[in-house]
Amino acid sequence: MVYGVILFPSIYFALRAEKKSKEKGLSVRLIPVPRHLSSDCGVCLRIPWEEREVIRSLLKEEKVKMEGIHLLE
Template sequence: MTRPEYAVVTVYSTSHALRAEKVLQRVGITNKLIPVPRRISSDCGVCVRILQVDAEPARRALEAAGVEVEGIQSL
């Protein structure tokens, strides 16, 4: 079994990550809060890991809910 391809949604703070998590859960997009990978940012906070295939639906859902997103990047 191959490891799934992930993307991460980076946000400005843990508060924003928790808000993003709620929105994604509401629309049924599987996600998990994880520490921000160092190669993506030197920030010490958390980001939202999603499946790469969900990147576009996630972007749209977060935008529709008015959640400020820094970026969505492949892991």
């Protein structure tokens, strides 16, 4: 499976993103931020890469601030 990660400005948004995605049955997980990507709260959300647009619009609707979606190499 190809994964991506979403970065957030703070842990509040990371936790909200995790909860709202799981409520929709999406298989996401909070993981430590990969070294080559920077972030502040230390965690990011790992998502199935193919679900990125679904998740992006869901999180926008749930007022989750994001700092970018990256392909996880």
